[in-house]
Amino acid sequence: MPATVVVGAQWGDEGKGKIVDLLAQTSDLVCRYQGGPNAGHTIVVDGETWKLRQMPSGVVSGTTSVIGAGCVVDPEVFVSEVDLLAERGIDPAVVVLSGNAHLIMPWHVTIDQASERRLGKLQIGTTRRGIGPAYADKASRIGIRVQDVLDAKILRQKIEVALAEKNLWLERVYEAEGFDLEEIWARFAGYAERLAPFVGDTSLLVDEALRDGKRVLFEGAQATMLDLDHGTYPFVTSSNPIASGAPTGIGIGPTRIDRVLGVAKAYVTRVGEGPFPSEIEGPLQARLRDLGGEFGTVTGRQRRCGWLDLVALRYAVRVNGITSLAMTKLDVLSEFAELPVCVRYRSRDGSETPHFPAHQSDFHHATPVWELLEGWREPLEEATTLAELPPAARAYVEFVSQELGVPIELVGVGASRERVLA
Numbered sequence: 001m002p003a004t005v006v007v008g009a010q011w012g013d014e015g016k017g018k019i020v021d022l023l024a025q026t027s028d029l030v031c032r033y034q035g036g037p038n039a040g041h042t043i044v045v046d047g048e049t050w051k052l053r054q055m056p057s058g059v060v061s062g063t064t065s066v067i068g069a070g071c072v073v074d075p076e077v078f079v080s081e082v083d084l085l086a087e088r089g090i091d092p093a094v095v096v097l098s099g100n101a102h103l104i105m106p107w108h109v110t111i112d113q114a115s116e117r118r119l120g121k122l123q124i125g126t127t128r129r130g131i132g133p134a135y136a137d138k139a140s141r142i143g144i145r146v147q148d149v150l151d152a153k154i155l156r157q158k159i160e161v162a163l164a165e166k167n168l169w170l171e172r173v174y175e176a177e178g179f180d181l182e183e184i185w186a187r188f189a190g191y192a193e194r195l196a197p198f199v200g201d202t203s204l205l206v207d208e209a210l211r212d213g214k215r216v217l218f219e220g221a222q223a224t225m226l227d228l229d230h231g232t233y234p235f236v237t238s239s240n241p242i243a244s245g246a247p248t249g250i251g252i253g254p255t256r257i258d259r260v261l262g263v264a265k266a267y268v269t270r271v272g273e274g275p276f277p278s279e280i281e282g283p284l285q286a287r288l289r290d291l292g293g294e295f296g297t298v299t300g301r302q303r304r305c306g307w308l309d310l311v312a313l314r315y316a317v318r319v320n321g322i323t324s325l326a327m328t329k330l331d332v333l334s335e336f337a338e339l340p341v342c343v344r345y346r347s348r349d350g351s352e353t354p355h356f357p358a359h360q361s362d363f364h365h366a367t368p369v370w371e372l373l374e375g376w377r378e379p380l381e382e383a384t385t386l387a388e389l390p391p392a393a394r395a396y397v398e399f400v401s402q403e404l405g406v407p408i409e410l411v412g413v414g415a416s417r418e419r420v421l422a
């Protein structure tokens with residue numbers, strides 16, 4: 001299967017990084033198609049922990065790694081990760097960056113923070129890295145792209161145009177300090193030398209790789225429920241993490257995608273605000289959070305925890321065209337005698353539905369209909385194949401697969417790459 005999209009099937013933090021890292025071993029190219037350094041992904045390889053924000057996870061294996069046009073790039077984060085690669089003995093030349101990707105400028109970060117403060121109780125709970133404001137400027141056509149940095153004159157013009165509006169906005173609306181044209185220009189022109197060696201025609205590169213029969217992996221950041229169009233708006237990110245974002249963000253046709261692998265945790269977590277029907281009530285939530293180490297990779301934020309939600313997963317299967325699933329962190333559930341799984345939502349009028357509500361108010365008021373599955377209460381450390389899992393753990397995986405009508409081809413039972421059973 002030459003072209004595979006790996007997509008988060010829940011609200012993010014499903015452990016995609018590890019799955020991508022695993023698949024990257026047999027891929028020729030790994031591509032990120034949307035998002036920026038929003039949060040981060042953790043990958044453990046040979047006992048060494050990598051926390052990456054901007055780069056595709058595949059980079060830790062030294063695989064050619066593409067950052068596509070649909071991404072937003074914070075040059076400071078990009079350069080620091082390039083340096084990290086070099087420090088750890090990976091040639092950064094494996095990274096190819098689209099000149100069409102948009103830059104996260106310092107005002108985007110300031111606006112992200114100020115607008116969240118301003119929203120107060122209504123805040124989205126963003127990662128405050130400037131992602132939303134950078135995409136907003138892209139859509140408004142006043143964004144600054146990677147290729148602009150390579151021409152000092154164009155760069156200055158673009159910064160000037162942007163600042164004419166942003167400084168007014170910052171000072172008058174957010175009562176924040178504006179930015180100085182000369183200072184920003186000098187700083188960003190300074191990135192030219194660091195970015196230039198990585199800039200390439202990523203659409204052509206991926207197209208040629210596919211034509212040559214190479215194996216290309218498209219790595220979604222964030223997740224289905226955070227998709228700008230199909231997620232739980234407004235509690236979403238500002239790009240399209242779903243699988244169809246891959247061809248758009250890279251610049252290839254949708255007919256080129258062969259396979260969509262959804263990644264879902266054996267339970268659910270969510271950071272930030274917004275409705276969450278299967279959120280666990282009471283002290284069990286904190287217990288699951290501690291067992292799963294559910295704290296942000298970079299931000300350290302506590303993640304909200306819930307039992308597996310098959311209504312939301314069924315929706316993810318639909319909107320992504322998921323052809324198979326990877327279930328991660330099954331080992332985290334080993335401590336519980338019983339495992340509730342949300343199989344349907346109950347609406348306000350008492351009716352039940354297996355489908356994700358199309359209307360936000362219905363989702364806000366949805367309550368879970370649980371099916372109680374038996375726990376296994378034994379560690380999964382010994383298992384080296386799916387067949388060696390305790391019968392109740394196997395039954396859990398089987399139940400999810402049956403309910404969703406898709407095969408589960410990988411199951412994660414520990415932090416390292418080796419602890420993924422096929």
Ligand code: IMP
Pocket residue numbers: 011012013038039040124125126127128129130131132221222226235236237238271272273
């Ligand atoms: P933004 O992407 O920073 O604008 O944040 C928008 C929403 O997406 C917030 O609810 C964030 O918590 C969430 N989000 C963004 N990136 C991630 C991620 O990598 N994992 C989980 N949630 C994320």
